[in-house]
Amino acid sequence: MKQEITANQTATKPSSNARVQVGSYNCPPFVIEHDDGTYSGLSIFLWHKIADELGLEYKITNHGLEELLNDVASQTLNIGVSCISITPEREEILDFSHSFYETHLAIVVKQQGHFATIKQILTNxxxxxxxxxxxxxxxxxxxxxxxxxxxxxxxxxxxxxxxxxxxxxxxxxxxxxxxxxxxxxxxxxxxxxxxxxxxxxxxxxxxxxxxxxxxxxxxxxxxSSDIKGPNDLAKMRVGAKQASTSSLFLTNHSIVHRSYPDTADLLVALDQGEVDAIVADDAVLKFMIKKAKENGEYESLVILPYQFEKQNYGLVIENNSPHREKLNRALLKIRKSPEWRQALNDYFATR
Known part of the structure; x- marks a missing residue:
């Protein structure tokens, strides 16, 4: 089910002679970029099915999050496909499809040593x-x-x-x-x-x-007995992905934080002690930490049991896109299909 798709893709249905420029960025398990130029992941699977349904030809190119949003807003790109949260601020400059996945923000910390743990428990x-x-x-x-x-x-x-x-x-x-x-x-x-x-x-x-x-x-x-919720982050060194909803959340709550290019860099920074905690999307963090631990990495990183700031993922669409209505109809149809349920199971069954 985890299909790999090359950067240049032609729909299997008869083409409508429509060719769209698609931007993406690495965001496991929604977009997994491979060394050979292929992509897999839940969002890629969804887009492939939509393009196939609508008879669209497309080319996927890699971008940073902020660059991707700006390029869709300026219509350099037609579609953005990844783990992109629907927000009012982004809706002001571009459009979104219907939501296809719901998650929330989460906090990750590095598990403390035994002495520090005992000390904090006794002083709790x-x-x-x-x-x-x-x-x-x-x-x-x-x-x-x-x-x-x-x-x-x-x-x-x-x-x-x-x-x-x-x-x-x-x-x-x-x-x-x-x-x-x-x-x-x-x-x-x-x-x-x-x-x-x-x-x-x-x-x-x-x-x-x-x-x-x-x-x-x-x-x-x-x-981490020092963190009882998002408000406690104000007294810690915190990291977030650049231009992300987690970064916006921290900024809106006057929490000073360091910005990193992507979630992988965030995890490295936390593991190496550059920051005390990181904030990012729960679904992405769970998948990446689980995969890393399977390889013996990030053994001491843990996701705290706090859920806040709900996130709804959608496909980014240029304003006044001629594909918007058909794309949404196709998306809703695919979300009701057994193939979609199987894809969800493939990527999230072990969460």
Missing amino acids: TKLLKVLGFFMAAAAIVGGIYFLLEHKVNDKLYSMSSNKAKLIEGFILGLLFITKGPFNYYEFRTLTGRVLTVMLAVFTTFFIASITAVLASTFTLGLL
Whole structure:
């Protein structure tokens, strides 16, 4: 299914004598440019099917993103095919086809070493608050049972001094919070037994909530506890692709960042420590990092679990293009075909 297409392509249907100039740039898995001058990828597959449906002859040439947009706007190129997001700013100077793929922006960081991870987990304010609440709850529960039971229940409170019994009470509260309720008949007083039954339901939900919070905290701590969302990027060295929607997003949020020619350069910069984080399209990042890890590269790079700034990909079209309506009809037809579903599966089944 991953068809390779040469830079010069003639439609297999009878030609309508229409020849279009197509611009593209490397953006796996949507456009994969090979050393021998051929192309593959989801966007290339889609364009090949559209051109075949409309009987168009075309030539694909390679461009940078900014150059491609400018060339379509000036009608030097007729079509732009890659992973190009539909935005209001771009719509002002050129046109787009219907959307054919939806994704969002994502943040990639380099996984920290063990010492740095432990340090950041231990200094994580959210974790400290959770542990403080946890200890306070244990102390309160233990204190209540101590007041009710320490004079009449030598099974739970066997120490002779009140100070030692208080410690036993705290341990009892800690066990109650972590393990769940004791059997109610282990308590001598009626109030203690009733309280045990009432706390049983509360403790079940409490343990589940604490477990979820701690799991989230430790998971994010292993990734990068300094970044809880896009706004935290303002205090870090950040990279983005030049003239991309990720670069525009960072600029609009007053986040100073370094620009790189393409996503491959972004990944290299992050891996080599030139930047602390990079922002790019999620679908592209997942594919490129997965492929790199299969070859033993970028083992420490991870995509943070935050989704923001939805992106819709479309084909770039010159304004007042004579092919626009037919192209959109063909695109919609292809998106409903089994071949399109198979192409999606080929490129994204392992995501």
